[in-house]
Amino acid sequence: MQIEITHRPGNSAARVSLQAGETITAEGGAMIAMSGHMQVETTTHKRDKGSILGALKRLVTGESLFLNHFTPNGGPGEVIFGTALTGDMMQFQMGSGPALLVQAGSYVASAPSVDMDMSWQGFGKALFSGESMFWIKLTGTGPVLINSFGAIYPIQVNGEYIVDTGHIVAFEESLNFEITKAGKSWMASFLGGEGMVCKFIGQGTVWCQSHNAGSFGTALGPILKPH
Protein backbone atom coordinates (compact mmCIF):
# COMPACT_ATOMS: atom_id res chain seq x y z
CA MET A 1 0.00 0.00 0.00
CA GLN A 2 1.37 3.41 -0.95
CA ILE A 3 -0.20 6.64 0.28
CA GLU A 4 0.51 10.02 -1.30
CA ILE A 5 -1.03 13.19 0.14
CA THR A 6 -1.30 16.10 -2.28
CA HIS A 7 -2.31 19.78 -2.09
CA ARG A 8 -1.33 20.25 1.55
CA PRO A 9 -2.24 22.15 3.66
CA GLY A 10 -5.22 23.82 2.08
CA ASN A 11 -7.01 21.31 -0.13
CA SER A 12 -5.52 18.02 0.88
CA ALA A 13 -6.42 14.74 -0.76
CA ALA A 14 -4.85 11.30 -0.24
CA ARG A 15 -4.14 8.92 -3.12
CA VAL A 16 -3.90 5.33 -1.90
CA SER A 17 -2.36 2.75 -4.27
CA LEU A 18 -3.35 -0.80 -3.42
CA GLN A 19 -1.98 -4.14 -4.60
CA ALA A 20 -4.50 -6.79 -5.64
CA GLY A 21 -6.12 -8.16 -2.52
CA GLU A 22 -5.02 -5.26 -0.25
CA THR A 23 -7.76 -3.40 1.58
CA ILE A 24 -8.12 0.08 2.98
CA THR A 25 -10.95 0.98 5.35
CA ALA A 26 -12.38 4.49 5.26
CA GLU A 27 -15.20 6.45 6.83
CA GLY A 28 -18.37 6.75 4.80
CA GLY A 29 -18.26 9.59 2.30
CA ALA A 30 -14.49 10.00 2.12
CA MET A 31 -14.00 8.59 -1.38
CA ILE A 32 -13.52 11.15 -4.17
CA ALA A 33 -12.46 8.82 -7.00
CA MET A 34 -11.29 5.26 -7.53
CA SER A 35 -10.24 2.74 -10.17
CA GLY A 36 -13.00 1.12 -12.14
CA HIS A 37 -12.28 -2.37 -10.82
CA MET A 38 -12.27 -1.40 -7.16
CA GLN A 39 -14.55 -3.48 -5.00
CA VAL A 40 -16.36 -1.64 -2.25
CA GLU A 41 -17.86 -3.36 0.73
CA THR A 42 -19.86 -1.32 3.19
CA THR A 43 -20.18 -2.64 6.68
CA THR A 44 -21.00 -1.28 10.04
CA HIS A 45 -17.85 -2.74 11.46
CA LYS A 46 -14.33 -3.79 10.67
CA ARG A 47 -13.80 -6.36 7.98
CA ASP A 48 -13.26 -9.38 10.17
CA LYS A 49 -14.62 -8.45 13.54
CA GLY A 50 -16.70 -5.96 15.40
CA SER A 51 -20.42 -5.62 15.71
CA ILE A 52 -23.32 -3.24 15.32
CA LEU A 53 -22.48 -1.91 18.76
CA GLY A 54 -19.15 -0.71 17.45
CA ALA A 55 -21.01 1.07 14.66
CA LEU A 56 -23.38 2.79 17.03
CA LYS A 57 -20.44 3.90 19.12
CA ARG A 58 -18.92 5.40 16.01
CA LEU A 59 -22.12 7.25 15.22
CA VAL A 60 -21.96 8.81 18.64
CA THR A 61 -18.40 9.96 18.06
CA GLY A 62 -19.51 11.92 15.02
CA GLU A 63 -18.09 9.59 12.42
CA SER A 64 -20.31 7.90 9.89
CA LEU A 65 -22.24 4.80 10.90
CA PHE A 66 -20.71 2.95 8.00
CA LEU A 67 -17.21 2.02 7.01
CA ASN A 68 -16.23 1.35 3.42
CA HIS A 69 -13.62 -1.28 2.62
CA PHE A 70 -11.89 -0.79 -0.73
CA THR A 71 -10.15 -3.78 -2.37
CA PRO A 72 -8.99 -3.82 -6.02
CA ASN A 73 -10.22 -6.85 -7.92
CA GLY A 74 -7.70 -8.74 -10.04
CA GLY A 75 -4.89 -6.18 -10.17
CA PRO A 76 -3.52 -3.08 -8.48
CA GLY A 77 -5.84 -0.11 -8.12
CA GLU A 78 -6.11 3.27 -6.47
CA VAL A 79 -8.64 5.26 -4.45
CA ILE A 80 -8.49 8.97 -3.64
CA PHE A 81 -9.88 10.31 -0.36
CA GLY A 82 -10.91 13.85 0.54
CA THR A 83 -12.78 15.56 3.35
CA ALA A 84 -15.77 17.84 3.80
CA LEU A 85 -13.98 20.82 5.33
CA THR A 86 -10.97 22.25 3.49
CA GLY A 87 -7.79 21.55 5.37
CA ASP A 88 -4.76 19.38 5.90
CA MET A 89 -4.30 15.62 5.90
CA MET A 90 -1.62 13.57 7.57
CA GLN A 91 -0.44 9.98 7.35
CA PHE A 92 0.66 8.28 10.55
CA GLN A 93 2.29 4.86 10.78
CA MET A 94 1.09 2.91 13.81
CA GLY A 95 3.54 0.40 15.14
CA SER A 96 5.08 -0.43 18.45
CA GLY A 97 4.41 3.02 19.91
CA PRO A 98 1.56 4.09 22.18
CA ALA A 99 -2.06 4.12 21.04
CA LEU A 100 -3.25 7.18 19.16
CA LEU A 101 -6.25 9.19 20.33
CA VAL A 102 -7.84 11.04 17.42
CA GLN A 103 -10.44 13.78 17.61
CA ALA A 104 -13.82 12.52 16.43
CA GLY A 105 -14.29 13.78 12.89
CA SER A 106 -10.57 13.77 12.11
CA TYR A 107 -10.38 10.09 11.22
CA VAL A 108 -10.36 9.43 7.46
CA ALA A 109 -8.99 5.94 6.72
CA SER A 110 -6.74 3.16 7.99
CA ALA A 111 -5.40 -0.29 7.07
CA PRO A 112 -7.49 -3.20 8.42
CA SER A 113 -4.62 -4.11 10.79
CA VAL A 114 -5.42 -0.95 12.82
CA ASP A 115 -8.08 -1.37 15.50
CA MET A 116 -10.57 1.39 16.14
CA ASP A 117 -12.49 1.99 19.34
CA MET A 118 -14.32 4.85 21.00
CA SER A 119 -12.72 6.49 23.99
CA TRP A 120 -14.32 8.56 26.71
CA GLN A 121 -12.11 11.13 28.39
CA GLY A 122 -14.34 12.18 31.24
CA PHE A 123 -17.04 14.85 31.54
CA GLY A 124 -14.73 17.84 31.99
CA LYS A 125 -12.82 17.11 28.85
CA ALA A 126 -15.89 16.09 26.93
CA LEU A 127 -17.68 19.35 27.56
CA PHE A 128 -14.84 21.87 27.68
CA SER A 129 -12.04 20.67 25.47
CA GLY A 130 -13.54 22.33 22.43
CA GLU A 131 -13.34 19.00 20.67
CA SER A 132 -16.16 16.55 20.16
CA MET A 133 -17.38 14.61 23.14
CA PHE A 134 -15.63 11.40 22.20
CA TRP A 135 -12.29 10.37 20.89
CA ILE A 136 -11.37 7.50 18.62
CA LYS A 137 -8.63 5.28 19.97
CA LEU A 138 -6.44 3.60 17.38
CA THR A 139 -4.22 0.62 18.19
CA GLY A 140 -2.43 -2.04 16.14
CA THR A 141 -0.07 -1.55 13.22
CA GLY A 142 -0.38 0.05 9.83
CA PRO A 143 -1.01 3.42 8.21
CA VAL A 144 -3.71 5.84 9.37
CA LEU A 145 -5.04 8.94 7.57
CA ILE A 146 -6.16 11.91 9.63
CA ASN A 147 -7.57 15.28 8.53
CA SER A 148 -7.97 18.69 10.14
CA PHE A 149 -9.28 22.21 9.59
CA GLY A 150 -6.03 24.14 9.32
CA ALA A 151 -2.43 23.08 8.88
CA ILE A 152 -1.31 20.15 11.07
CA TYR A 153 1.87 20.66 13.07
CA PRO A 154 3.34 18.24 15.62
CA ILE A 155 4.62 19.22 19.05
CA GLN A 156 6.99 16.94 20.95
CA VAL A 157 5.94 17.30 24.55
CA ASN A 158 8.59 16.71 27.18
CA GLY A 159 7.09 18.02 30.40
CA GLU A 160 4.17 20.33 29.71
CA TYR A 161 2.71 22.18 26.73
CA ILE A 162 -0.49 24.17 26.25
CA VAL A 163 -2.80 23.80 23.26
CA ASP A 164 -5.89 25.98 22.83
CA THR A 165 -9.24 24.19 22.94
CA GLY A 166 -10.40 23.26 19.48
CA HIS A 167 -6.86 22.94 18.14
CA ILE A 168 -6.09 19.32 19.02
CA VAL A 169 -6.13 16.79 16.15
CA ALA A 170 -4.57 13.72 17.79
CA PHE A 171 -2.19 12.77 20.56
CA GLU A 172 -0.30 9.73 21.79
CA GLU A 173 -1.80 7.90 24.72
CA SER A 174 1.42 8.35 26.70
CA LEU A 175 0.33 11.97 27.28
CA ASN A 176 -2.19 13.10 29.87
CA PHE A 177 -4.16 16.26 29.34
CA GLU A 178 -6.20 18.46 31.61
CA ILE A 179 -8.41 21.47 31.04
CA THR A 180 -6.94 24.53 32.66
CA LYS A 181 -6.81 28.31 32.46
CA ALA A 182 -4.47 30.05 30.04
CA GLY A 183 -3.21 32.96 32.11
CA LYS A 184 -2.43 33.39 35.78
CA SER A 185 -6.11 33.81 36.66
CA TRP A 186 -9.45 32.79 35.23
CA MET A 187 -10.25 36.49 34.59
CA ALA A 188 -7.13 36.87 32.49
CA SER A 189 -7.98 33.70 30.65
CA PHE A 190 -11.49 34.75 29.68
CA LEU A 191 -10.78 38.40 29.02
CA GLY A 192 -7.92 37.37 26.80
CA GLY A 193 -10.34 35.39 24.72
CA GLU A 194 -8.58 32.10 25.26
CA GLY A 195 -10.96 30.78 27.90
CA MET A 196 -9.98 27.26 28.72
CA VAL A 197 -6.95 25.58 27.29
CA CYS A 198 -5.65 22.01 27.31
CA LYS A 199 -2.40 21.34 29.09
CA PHE A 200 -0.58 18.21 27.91
CA ILE A 201 1.66 16.55 30.49
CA GLY A 202 4.19 13.77 29.99
CA GLN A 203 6.22 12.53 27.05
CA GLY A 204 4.80 12.13 23.60
CA THR A 205 3.58 13.91 20.51
CA VAL A 206 0.43 16.00 20.14
CA TRP A 207 -0.68 17.03 16.66
CA CYS A 208 -2.29 20.48 16.53
CA GLN A 209 -4.29 22.21 13.83
CA SER A 210 -3.46 25.83 13.13
CA HIS A 211 -7.07 26.99 12.79
CA ASN A 212 -10.36 25.88 14.28
CA ALA A 213 -13.73 25.77 12.62
CA GLY A 214 -15.34 27.53 15.59
CA SER A 215 -13.41 30.77 15.12
CA PHE A 216 -14.09 30.76 11.40
CA GLY A 217 -17.77 30.18 12.09
CA THR A 218 -17.77 33.10 14.51
CA ALA A 219 -16.34 35.33 11.82
CA LEU A 220 -18.74 34.13 9.12
CA GLY A 221 -21.88 33.55 11.20
CA PRO A 222 -22.92 37.17 11.82
CA ILE A 223 -23.07 37.96 8.12
CA LEU A 224 -25.14 34.92 7.21
CA LYS A 225 -28.86 35.56 7.08
CA PRO A 226 -30.91 34.14 9.94
CA HIS A 227 -32.85 30.96 9.20
Add this chain to the structure above:
Amino acid sequence: MQSTIEGAPAFAYINVDLEPGETVIAESNAMSSMAADLDMAAKFNGGFFGGLAKAFLGGESLFVNHFTNNTTGTRRVSLVQGTPGNTRQIDLNGNMFCLQPGAYIASTPGVKLGVKWAGFKSWFAKEGLFKLTVGGQGSVWYGAYGGLLEKEVDGEYIVDTSHLVGYEPQMQLKIQLAGGLFSSLAGGEGFVTRIEGKGKIIIQTRSLSGLADWVNPRLW
Protein backbone atom coordinates in the same frame (compact mmCIF):
# COMPACT_ATOMS: atom_id res chain seq x y z
CA MET B 1 12.80 37.10 18.97
CA GLN B 2 12.57 34.86 15.93
CA SER B 3 9.38 34.30 14.02
CA THR B 4 8.34 32.23 11.03
CA ILE B 5 5.09 32.00 9.12
CA GLU B 6 4.13 28.37 8.46
CA GLY B 7 1.20 26.74 6.70
CA ALA B 8 1.03 29.49 4.09
CA PRO B 9 -0.73 30.37 1.91
CA ALA B 10 -3.93 28.54 2.80
CA PHE B 11 -3.73 28.15 6.58
CA ALA B 12 -0.96 30.49 7.66
CA TYR B 13 0.05 30.64 11.31
CA ILE B 14 2.92 32.37 13.09
CA ASN B 15 5.52 30.64 15.28
CA VAL B 16 7.09 33.23 17.60
CA ASP B 17 10.17 32.13 19.59
CA LEU B 18 10.59 34.48 22.56
CA GLU B 19 13.93 34.94 24.31
CA PRO B 20 13.88 35.45 28.10
CA GLY B 21 12.29 38.80 28.93
CA GLU B 22 10.65 39.31 25.54
CA THR B 23 6.94 39.92 24.98
CA VAL B 24 4.64 39.58 22.00
CA ILE B 25 1.12 41.09 21.92
CA ALA B 26 -1.73 39.31 20.12
CA GLU B 27 -5.44 39.86 19.62
CA SER B 28 -7.97 37.90 21.60
CA ASN B 29 -8.05 34.15 21.00
CA ALA B 30 -5.10 34.23 18.63
CA MET B 31 -3.07 31.64 20.50
CA SER B 32 -3.31 28.12 19.15
CA SER B 33 -0.55 26.54 21.25
CA MET B 34 2.22 27.73 23.56
CA ALA B 35 4.85 26.50 26.00
CA ALA B 36 3.27 25.92 29.39
CA ASP B 37 5.65 28.21 31.28
CA LEU B 38 4.98 31.34 29.22
CA ASP B 39 3.05 34.03 31.08
CA MET B 40 -0.12 35.32 29.47
CA ALA B 41 -1.80 38.53 30.64
CA ALA B 42 -4.92 40.16 29.24
CA LYS B 43 -4.73 43.93 28.98
CA PHE B 44 -6.92 46.62 27.48
CA ASN B 45 -6.08 47.25 23.87
CA GLY B 46 -4.47 50.66 24.37
CA GLY B 47 -6.23 51.75 27.56
CA PHE B 48 -9.95 51.38 28.32
CA PHE B 49 -11.30 53.96 25.86
CA GLY B 50 -8.75 53.10 23.24
CA GLY B 51 -9.74 49.49 23.57
CA LEU B 52 -13.45 50.30 23.29
CA ALA B 53 -12.82 52.40 20.22
CA LYS B 54 -10.88 49.61 18.58
CA ALA B 55 -13.45 46.99 19.52
CA PHE B 56 -16.55 48.78 18.29
CA LEU B 57 -15.07 50.77 15.49
CA GLY B 58 -11.96 48.93 14.39
CA GLY B 59 -13.25 45.36 14.46
CA GLU B 60 -10.56 44.34 16.92
CA SER B 61 -10.89 42.92 20.41
CA LEU B 62 -11.27 44.99 23.58
CA PHE B 63 -8.52 43.00 25.22
CA VAL B 64 -5.21 41.86 23.88
CA ASN B 65 -2.93 39.19 25.30
CA HIS B 66 0.63 39.88 26.31
CA PHE B 67 2.75 36.73 26.10
CA THR B 68 5.91 37.17 28.16
CA ASN B 69 8.83 34.80 28.59
CA ASN B 70 9.84 34.90 32.25
CA THR B 71 11.91 31.74 32.05
CA THR B 72 15.59 31.36 31.29
CA GLY B 73 15.23 29.70 27.89
CA THR B 74 13.61 30.28 24.51
CA ARG B 75 9.90 29.56 24.41
CA ARG B 76 7.45 29.30 21.52
CA VAL B 77 3.91 30.62 21.11
CA SER B 78 1.89 29.89 17.96
CA LEU B 79 -0.52 32.62 16.84
CA VAL B 80 -3.25 32.46 14.23
CA GLN B 81 -6.25 34.42 12.92
CA GLY B 82 -9.80 33.08 12.94
CA THR B 83 -10.25 32.79 9.18
CA PRO B 84 -8.12 30.59 6.92
CA GLY B 85 -5.80 32.53 4.65
CA ASN B 86 -2.39 34.06 4.37
CA THR B 87 -0.47 36.09 6.95
CA ARG B 88 2.25 38.72 6.43
CA GLN B 89 4.75 40.48 8.63
CA ILE B 90 5.68 44.13 8.22
CA ASP B 91 8.53 45.84 10.04
CA LEU B 92 7.82 49.43 11.04
CA ASN B 93 10.60 51.93 11.62
CA GLY B 94 8.70 55.06 12.60
CA ASN B 95 6.34 54.79 9.63
CA MET B 96 2.63 53.98 9.73
CA PHE B 97 0.38 51.52 7.97
CA CYS B 98 -3.42 51.31 7.72
CA LEU B 99 -5.20 48.00 8.20
CA GLN B 100 -8.83 47.12 7.60
CA PRO B 101 -10.95 46.10 10.60
CA GLY B 102 -10.09 42.60 11.70
CA ALA B 103 -6.82 42.27 9.80
CA TYR B 104 -4.49 42.77 12.79
CA ILE B 105 -3.22 39.59 14.48
CA ALA B 106 -0.15 40.42 16.60
CA SER B 107 2.69 42.89 17.13
CA THR B 108 5.81 43.57 19.20
CA PRO B 109 5.52 46.00 22.15
CA GLY B 110 7.02 49.04 20.33
CA VAL B 111 4.11 49.19 17.89
CA LYS B 112 1.14 51.45 18.73
CA LEU B 113 -2.36 50.75 17.45
CA GLY B 114 -4.77 53.59 16.73
CA VAL B 115 -8.20 54.07 15.20
CA LYS B 116 -8.90 56.66 12.52
CA TRP B 117 -12.08 57.80 10.87
CA ALA B 118 -12.20 56.41 7.35
CA GLY B 119 -15.16 58.34 6.04
CA PHE B 120 -18.60 57.32 4.83
CA LYS B 121 -17.29 56.33 1.46
CA SER B 122 -15.31 53.61 3.18
CA TRP B 123 -18.52 52.34 4.76
CA PHE B 124 -20.25 52.13 1.36
CA ALA B 125 -17.34 50.12 0.10
CA LYS B 126 -17.99 47.57 2.89
CA GLU B 127 -14.60 48.45 4.31
CA GLY B 128 -15.98 49.73 7.63
CA LEU B 129 -16.29 53.26 8.98
CA PHE B 130 -12.93 53.21 10.72
CA LYS B 131 -9.52 51.96 9.94
CA LEU B 132 -6.85 50.67 12.24
CA THR B 133 -3.47 52.36 12.05
CA VAL B 134 -0.25 50.75 13.24
CA GLY B 135 2.89 52.79 13.85
CA GLY B 136 6.08 52.94 15.85
CA GLN B 137 9.02 50.58 15.95
CA GLY B 138 8.68 46.86 15.62
CA SER B 139 6.88 44.12 13.71
CA VAL B 140 3.20 43.70 12.95
CA TRP B 141 1.54 40.53 11.71
CA TYR B 142 -1.72 40.86 9.80
CA GLY B 143 -3.80 38.41 7.80
CA ALA B 144 -6.83 37.98 5.61
CA TYR B 145 -9.42 35.50 4.47
CA GLY B 146 -7.72 34.24 1.33
CA GLY B 147 -4.38 34.92 -0.26
CA LEU B 148 -2.59 38.27 -0.10
CA LEU B 149 -1.51 40.33 -3.10
CA GLU B 150 0.83 43.28 -2.81
CA LYS B 151 0.50 46.05 -5.34
CA GLU B 152 2.56 49.22 -5.83
CA VAL B 153 0.16 51.94 -6.91
CA ASP B 154 1.29 55.09 -8.69
CA GLY B 155 -1.68 57.10 -9.80
CA GLU B 156 -4.91 55.27 -9.24
CA TYR B 157 -6.12 51.71 -8.80
CA ILE B 158 -9.51 50.08 -8.28
CA VAL B 159 -10.19 47.38 -5.68
CA ASP B 160 -13.44 45.42 -5.39
CA THR B 161 -15.50 46.04 -2.27
CA SER B 162 -14.37 44.14 0.83
CA HIS B 163 -11.09 42.99 -0.75
CA LEU B 164 -8.84 45.72 0.63
CA VAL B 165 -6.67 44.61 3.55
CA GLY B 166 -4.11 47.36 4.07
CA TYR B 167 -2.58 50.44 2.52
CA GLU B 168 0.00 53.08 3.23
CA PRO B 169 -1.50 56.09 5.05
CA GLN B 170 -0.78 58.67 2.37
CA MET B 171 -3.19 57.01 -0.10
CA GLN B 172 -6.69 58.37 -0.64
CA LEU B 173 -9.76 56.16 -0.85
CA LYS B 174 -12.74 57.07 -3.04
CA ILE B 175 -15.88 55.10 -3.65
CA GLN B 176 -17.40 54.76 -7.08
CA LEU B 177 -19.56 52.49 -9.20
CA ALA B 178 -17.75 49.71 -11.04
CA GLY B 179 -19.04 50.68 -14.45
CA GLY B 180 -22.13 52.50 -15.59
CA LEU B 181 -25.31 52.06 -13.54
CA PHE B 182 -26.48 49.00 -15.51
CA SER B 183 -23.09 47.37 -15.64
CA SER B 184 -22.57 47.82 -11.92
CA LEU B 185 -25.89 46.22 -11.00
CA ALA B 186 -26.02 43.49 -13.63
CA GLY B 187 -22.31 42.75 -13.55
CA GLY B 188 -22.48 42.06 -9.85
CA GLU B 189 -19.58 44.31 -8.97
CA GLY B 190 -21.62 47.18 -7.49
CA PHE B 191 -19.43 49.65 -5.65
CA VAL B 192 -15.68 49.59 -5.85
CA THR B 193 -12.94 51.51 -4.08
CA ARG B 194 -10.67 53.79 -6.03
CA ILE B 195 -7.25 54.24 -4.45
CA GLU B 196 -5.26 57.30 -5.41
CA GLY B 197 -1.70 58.20 -4.61
CA LYS B 198 1.66 56.59 -4.58
CA GLY B 199 2.33 53.65 -2.29
CA LYS B 200 1.69 50.03 -1.49
CA ILE B 201 -1.70 48.36 -1.04
CA ILE B 202 -2.53 44.83 0.09
CA ILE B 203 -5.48 42.97 -1.42
CA GLN B 204 -7.09 39.72 -0.23
CA THR B 205 -8.11 37.22 -2.86
CA ARG B 206 -11.37 36.21 -1.17
CA SER B 207 -13.86 37.99 1.06
CA LEU B 208 -16.13 36.84 3.87
CA SER B 209 -19.05 38.83 2.45
CA GLY B 210 -18.51 37.05 -0.85
CA LEU B 211 -18.73 33.71 0.92
CA ALA B 212 -21.82 34.84 2.85
CA ASP B 213 -23.48 35.96 -0.39
CA TRP B 214 -22.89 32.49 -1.76
CA VAL B 215 -24.07 30.62 1.34
CA ASN B 216 -27.13 32.74 2.19
CA PRO B 217 -29.43 31.68 -0.69
CA ARG B 218 -28.65 28.06 0.16
CA LEU B 219 -29.74 28.30 3.79
CA TRP B 220 -33.17 26.92 4.45
